[in-house]
Amino acid sequence: MVASTTTGEGWSSRTAFILAAVGAAVGLGNIWRFPTLAGESGGGAFVIVYIACVFLLGLPLVLAEIFIGRAGQTDAVGSIRKVAAQSKAGPGWAIFGAIGAIAAFLILSFYSVVAGWVLYYAGVLGADFLQAIGQGDPFRGALQGESQAMIQGRLSDMFASVPLLLVMHLAFMGLTVFIIARGVHSGIEKAATYLMPIFFVLLVGLVIYGAIEGDIGEAFAFLFTPDWSKLTPAVINSALGQALFSLSLGVAGLITYGSYIKEGSGLGGTSAMIALADTGVALLAGLMIFPIVFAVGLDPAAGPTLVFQTLPFAFQTMPGGALIGFLFFTLILVAAVTSSISLLEVPTAWGIGEMGWSRAKSALIFGVGAFVIGIFCLLGYNVLSDVRPLGFWPLFADTDILDTVDGFTGKVMLPIGALLTSIFVGWIADRNLVRATTGVSPPMFALWRVLIAWLCPIAVAAILVTGLFPSIL
Numbered sequence: 001m002v003a004s005t006t007t008g009e010g011w012s013s014r015t016a017f018i019l020a021a022v023g024a025a026v027g028l029g030n031i032w033r034f035p036t037l038a039g040e041s042g043g044g045a046f047v048i049v050y051i052a053c054v055f056l057l058g059l060p061l062v063l064a065e066i067f068i069g070r071a072g073q074t075d076a077v078g079s080i081r082k083v084a085a086q087s088k089a090g091p092g093w094a095i096f097g098a099i100g101a102i103a104a105f106l107i108l109s110f111y112s113v114v115a116g117w118v119l120y121y122a123g124v125l126g127a128d129f130l131q132a133i134g135q136g137d138p139f140r141g142a143l144q145g146e147s148q149a150m151i152q153g154r155l156s157d158m159f160a161s162v163p164l165l166l167v168m169h170l171a172f173m174g175l176t177v178f179i180i181a182r183g184v185h186s187g188i189e190k191a192a193t194y195l196m197p198i199f200f201v202l203l204v205g206l207v208i209y210g211a212i213e214g215d216i217g218e219a220f221a222f223l224f225t226p227d228w229s230k231l232t233p234a235v236i237n238s239a240l241g242q243a244l245f246s247l248s249l250g251v252a253g254l255i256t257y258g259s260y261i262k263e264g265s266g267l268g269g270t271s272a273m274i275a276l277a278d279t280g281v282a283l284l285a286g287l288m289i290f291p292i293v294f295a296v297g298l299d300p301a302a303g304p305t306l307v308f309q310t311l312p313f314a315f316q317t318m319p320g321g322a323l324i325g326f327l328f329f330t331l332i333l334v335a336a337v338t339s340s341i342s343l344l345e346v347p348t349a350w351g352i353g354e355m356g357w358s359r360a361k362s363a364l365i366f367g368v369g370a371f372v373i374g375i376f377c378l379l380g381y382n383v384l385s386d387v388r389p390l391g392f393w394p395l396f397a398d399t400d401i402l403d404t405v406d407g408f409t410g411k412v413m414l415p416i417g418a419l420l421t422s423i424f425v426g427w428i429a430d431r432n433l434v435r436a437t438t439g440v441s442p443p444m445f446a447l448w449r450v451l452i453a454w455l456c457p458i459a460v461a462a463i464l465v466t467g468l469f470p471s472i473l
C-alpha cells in the first residue's frame, strides 16, 4: 500500500464547498424517495419524525464527517487513520472509511440505473415538447392522445427493454466518470456551481406552478397534519433511514468532500446550512409533487412509480404540461448528477490516496465496476426478475436485485457507517483536536457532544437492530 498522500486538490471557496455538499445531499433521495415514502406512510407523522431525525441525528453526523475530512486532508480511510493516530487510537478505525467507500460504490451502481430511467423520461417528454412546438401549441398538455394505461405502460415497456435500460445507464455513468476524472476543481466544483443554480430556479418555478395550477392546500394538509395513529415502528425506522440517505451520511462522502476544505473553520454553520438546504428541498419537492397529484385526483400512496406513472398522467391534463413535464425530469436529472459524482468520488479518492492511482484511472476503475453491478440491477427487471440475491434472509426474501442492493446499503451499511462515525468522533477522537478543527462555540459544542456521543449511537443502533430484526418489536 502506498503511503497515504493528499491529492492536493481543494475547493476554491467556502461557497463552492457548500454548493458541492448540498449538491451531493440533494438528489433522487429528495425528489423521488422522500415523496414516495411520505406518500406511502400517510404524510404528516412521517414528515415530522423525518425532520426530527435530520436535526437531532443527521446534523450532528454531518459535522462529525466533515470534521474527520477537514482534519485528515486525504481520502476517507487515510483521514480516519490520521485522526486516530493524533488521538492515540489504532489504525483499525479506518475500517468504517472502507465500509463507507464500498457502500458508496454499491449505491452508485443502482443510482445510475434509476437516473437512467429519469434520463429516458426527460427524453420522452423533451421530444413531446418539441412536437408541441412543431404543432404551434407549445403550452399544450403532455403526451396528448395517450390513455392512462398507455402512459403507465411506458414504464413497463422501458423495464422490458434491456438495450434501452443499458444505454441510459451507460450514458449516466459515463457522464459521472467524465466529471470525476476532471477533478475536484474543474469537475465537481464546476458541475455544482453551474447545476445547482439551475436546479433551484427549476424547483422554485415548479412549486409556483403547482401552487397555481394544483391543490396546494391539500398538499400542505397532507404533508404537515400528523395522524399519529400512522406512526408505527416501521415508519420511524424508514424516516430515520431516509434522513441518513438524504444527507448522504454513513458512506464517507462528507469525509471525502471535507478533506478538500483547505482553510477556515466554522464547520458548524456550514453543516447547518447543508442540513437545512437538503431538508428544505425535500419539503419543496413534496410541495411541488403533491399539489399536482391531488389536483388530478391521483393516489399519493402510489409508491416508487409515483414520479414515473402518476405525474406524467397529471401533466397530460395540466396547462403547459408538455413543457412542465420536460422541466420536471430535467430537474431530477440535475439533482442526480451532483449526487452520483459524490458517490463516485469516495472510492476514487481512496484509489488515489491508498493505491497511488491517477485520478482518471481510479474514476474509470470504480465507474466501470459500478456500471457492471448496475447491469445486474437492471436485468432484475426483465431476464433476471426471479433472482433474489439475499433470498435466504427473511428481510430480503422477496426483494429483486436493485432493491436488494438499495435495501442492504440503506438498512445495513449506512447505519453501520453512521454508528461507527458517531462512536469514533464522540468517544475516540481527541477532544481538543475536534474543538479546534470544528471551531464550534462552547455551548453549541457541548450540545453537539451530547448528541454525537450519546443520542446518535443509541438511536442509530436502535434503527439498525429493529431494521434487521423487525420481529423483536
Ligand code: PHE
Pocket: 024, 025, 026, 027, 028, 029, 030, 104, 107, 245, 246, 247, 248, 249, 251, 253, 339, 340, 342, 343
Ligand atoms: N443523498 C443523495 C440523495 O438524496 C443520495 C446519496 C446517498 C448520495 C449517499 C451520496 C451518498 O439522493
